[in-house]
Amino acid sequence: MREIARALIAWYREARRTLPWREEPTPYRVWVAEIMAQQTRLETVQPYFERFVVRFPDVAALATASLDDVLACWSGLGYYRRARMLHRAARLVVERHGGALPAEPAALRALPGVGRYTAGAIASVAFGLPEPVLDGNVKRVLARLLDLEQPVDSAGGERRLWTEAEALVRAGGDPSALNQGLMELGALVCTPSSPACPACPVREACRALPAGTVSRRPVRSARRAPRVQPTVALVVGRGDGAVLLRRNPPEGLFGGLWSVPLRASGPSARQAAVALGRSLGQGVVVQGGVAGRVEHALTHRLLRVAVYRAGAPGARAPRGCRWVKPPAGLGRLGVAELTWKILEVAMGAKKEGDRRRRSPSRSG
Numbered sequence: 001m002r003e004i005a006r007a008l009i010a011w012y013r014e015a016r017r018t019l020p021w022r023e024e025p026t027p028y029r030v031w032v033a034e035i036m037a038q039q040t041r042l043e044t045v046q047p048y049f050e051r052f053v054v055r056f057p058d059v060a061a062l063a064t065a066s067l068d069d070v071l072a073c074w075s076g077l078g079y080y081r082r083a084r085m086l087h088r089a090a091r092l093v094v095e096r097h098g099g100a101l102p103a104e105p106a107a108l109r110a111l112p113g114v115g116r117y118t119a120g121a122i123a124s125v126a127f128g129l130p131e132p133v134l135d136g137n138v139k140r141v142l143a144r145l146l147d148l149e150q151p152v153d154s155a156g157g158e159r160r161l162w163t164e165a166e167a168l169v170r171a172g173g174d175p176s177a178l179n180q181g182l183m184e185l186g187a188l189v190c191t192p193s194s195p196a197c198p199a200c201p202v203r204e205a206c207r208a209l210p211a212g213t214v215s216r217r218p219v220r221s222a223r224r225a226p227r228v229q230p231t232v233a234l235v236v237g238r239g240d241g242a243v244l245l246r247r248n249p250p251e252g253l254f255g256g257l258w259s260v261p262l263r264a265s266g267p268s269a270r271q272a273a274v275a276l277g278r279s280l281g282q283g284v285v286v287q288g289g290v291a292g293r294v295e296h297a298l299t300h301r302l303l304r305v306a307v308y309r310a311g312a313p314g315a316r317a318p319r320g321c322r323w324v325k326p327p328a329g330l331g332r333l334g335v336a337e338l339t340w341k342i343l344e345v346a347m348g349a350k351k352e353g354d355r356r357r358r359s360p361s362r363s364g
């Protein structure tokens with residue numbers, strides 16, 4: 001363990017990528033970066049992170065901001081639940097810890113959105129404590145180093161990996177470099193396909209390499225296919241180009257975000273679209289058939305969305321809704337990613353329809 005730890009730390013100090021939170025690893029910046037990096041690649045995270053910490057430079061600024069502002073700044077990064085929990089957690093850090101993130105993993109884990117991995121990352125990277133981390137990259141590296149036959153997503157497999165990660169971080173002299181070295185090795189060298197084993201700093205200790213099982217590690221349990229949810233979306237347009245957006249309730253699908261009105265549909269998508277129009281208020285009338293289709297994957301569900309267009313007679317927005325002119329108006333709100341996709345499809349269909357109406361038919 002000590003040899004592996006030493007080799008990893010030395011390699012990390014040489015090979016690490018320059019990232020804004022690594023250059024200035026304050027607890028707040030490490031926390032924001034770790035929450036953003038859950039389910040998102042670091043390359044994607046970087047510009048969002050830079051914008052976010054300029055807009056909300058510390059816990060106090062985040063805690064006093066409105067949820068709307070936070071969601072608008074997060075817009076485009078997806079998985080908005082993370083932003084809502086970050087905002088809630090910032091308020092708790094102010095209430096419970098006077099605005100300074102605690103170092104103890106137990107206190108960190110008491111904050112919304114902070115699980116064992118994130119607590120370990122903040123404790124080790126920002127505070128230098130020997131706390132383990134276990135994300136997808138670390139799981140892959142450790143499963144190969146150990147030539148682990150147990151599925152890494154099983155309870156037993158996870159338990160074993162946490163134990164190994166803990167032993168490793170306690171064996172090394174620099175918990176921050178060790179943990180980041182493990183993650184960086186998984187991202188740059190011990191990659192899912194075609195790992196660069198000849199360039200690996202811990203190849204001497206790797207059990208999967210001599211066993212010829214690298215491509216079969218890590219083992220995963222068979223995945224269940226996501227549940228398909230037929231859905232209808234209504235793009236309600238006003239004469240001046242504005243569309244109707246509705247604020248979703250705080251908990252549930254796209255909680256707290258603005259989106260075009262959506263509804264789960266049964267066998268008849270059109271009936272569901274008409275019912276959705278009626279629920280918005282008098283005079284919202286569905287126009288024509290399906291304008292397009294969009295698919296949107298959530299963690300355990302696949303939304304298969306039939307997009308309809310509709311018109312509204314009055315200028316007044318129904319309760320909980322507002323008129324927004326895309327694209328500029330959308331950029332100022334926290335808008336669900338799916339809404340951008342739906343509007344793209346609906347606008348494309350409208351342009352195509354207008355073009356057909358303008359060009360005379362060939363048959364005269």
Ligand code: SF4
Nearest residue numbers: 144190197200203206
């Ligand atoms: Fe991964 Fe290859 Fe290094 Fe083993 S030798 S840890 S498989 S990169």
